[in-house]
Amino acid sequence: MVSMRPNRVAEQMKKEMAAIIEHQVKDPRIGFITITNVELSNDLRHAKIFFSSLGNDEEQKKSLEGLEKAKGFIRKEIAQRIQLRYAPEILFRIDNSIEHGVKISRILSEIKSDEKEKEE
Numbered sequence: 001m002v003s004m005r006p007n008r009v010a011e012q013m014k015k016e017m018a019a020i021i022e023h024q025v026k027d028p029r030i031g032f033i034t035i036t037n038v039e040l041s042n043d044l045r046h047a048k049i050f051f052s053s054l055g056n057d058e059e060q061k062k063s064l065e066g067l068e069k070a071k072g073f074i075r076k077e078i079a080q081r082i083q084l085r086y087a088p089e090i091l092f093r094i095d096n097s098i099e100h101g102v103k104i105s106r107i108l109s110e111i112k113s114d115e116k117e118k119e120e
Contacts, residue, residue, distance in 0.1 A: 003042065009082065010040040010047070016081045017049060020074055021067075029066030031059055036095045040088065047088040050095040060094050067092045 018035045037050040051067070053060045067074075071090050079087035 006040045006042055006044060009044055009084070010038040012082055013040065013047060013049075013078060013088075014038045016078055017074065020077045020081075021070075024077065025066075025070045025074065027066035027070055029062040030070075031055055031063050033063055033067075036097070044084060045086055045088055046091070048091045048093055050093050052095045052098050064092055064094055 014035050014037070017038070021030065021033065021035070031053055033051045033053045035049060036052050039048040039050075040046070049067075051063070053063045055063075071092070075087050075090050078084075078090075
């Protein structure tokens with residue numbers, strides 16, 4: 001039987017993570033970021049945090065560096081706020097799915113406009 005607990009804890013982590021980064025982390029390298037997803041292992045000991053960031057690749061990498069630097073503080077805050085027995089190890093990942101979706105949408109629009117031109 002699959003437990004729903006990791007999903008519930010992941011959603012709570014996502015909310016708390018966003019609040020911590022927005023209000024408590026003061027690293028200037030961290031730009032405007034959005035926590036898009038949290039994947040939590042079944043034993044709640046490992047968490048992959050996916051985030052998207054406005055800006056180019058350079059700015060995204062700087063945000064990732066800032067988050068990596070603040071990882072210990074964020075982990076401690078998460079453990080206190082969610083009250084887990086073990087604070088999960090945190091791994092940050094840049095989420096490029098939004099950019100990928102925009103690219104696919106643009107390609108589909110081009111195909112649609114090409115088809116209209118062929119019909120005329």
